[in-house]
Amino acid sequence: MLTSSTQPARSARPLLPDAACLTLDGISIQNGVIVIQARTLPRVALCPCCGHGAERVHSRYCRTLLDLPWQGNAVQVVLSVRKLFCDNRGCPRRLFAERVPSVAQRYARASKLACAGQPAWPTPWAS
Numbered sequence: 200m201l202t203s204s205t206q207p208a209r210s211a212r213p214l215l216p217d218a219a220c221l222t223l224d225g226i227s228i229q230n231g232v233i234v235i236q237a238r239t240l241p242r243v244a245l246c247p248c249c250g251h252g253a254e255r256v257h258s259r260y261c262r263t264l265l266d267l268p269w270q271g272n273a274v275q276v277v278l279s280v281r282k283l284f285c286d287n288r289g290c291p292r293r294l295f296a297e298r299v300p301s302v303a304q305r306y307a308r309a310s311k312l313a314c315a316g317q318p319a320w321p322t323p324w325a326s
């Protein structure tokens with residue numbers, strides 16, 4: 200049973216779009232929308248400019264992604280991703296945002312699964 204608790208159950212981990220690179224921080228229901236809070240696991244991210252591996256974190260920010268509905272309820276994934284320093288001195292890019300292509304395309308507002316041939320869902324934040 201899904202409750203309004205933000206404490207993730209260990210068994211809820213398979214709910215993540217890509218449990219191999221994400222960790223679940225919480226699940227809640229806000230105004231009828233199921234909100235899944237997750238963050239990327241600390242790991243080496245590749246600079247999109249030079250391909251150099253980066254681990255030095257500048258900051259984090261949240262991406263809000265619409266996911267497929269569950270039992271008629273809209274689902275949002277609030278994904279905390281890192282901004283990292285590229286320490287390759289030959290690279291023109293100093294900072295880059297971590298990408299999670301298994302979850303969502305760059306700049307996407309919906310998860311990869313929600314974008315894959317699915318009809319446009321009403322966005323819970325639009326009105």
Ligand SMILES: [Zn+2]
Pocket residue numbers: 246247248249250251285286287290291292
């Ligand atoms: Zn780089």
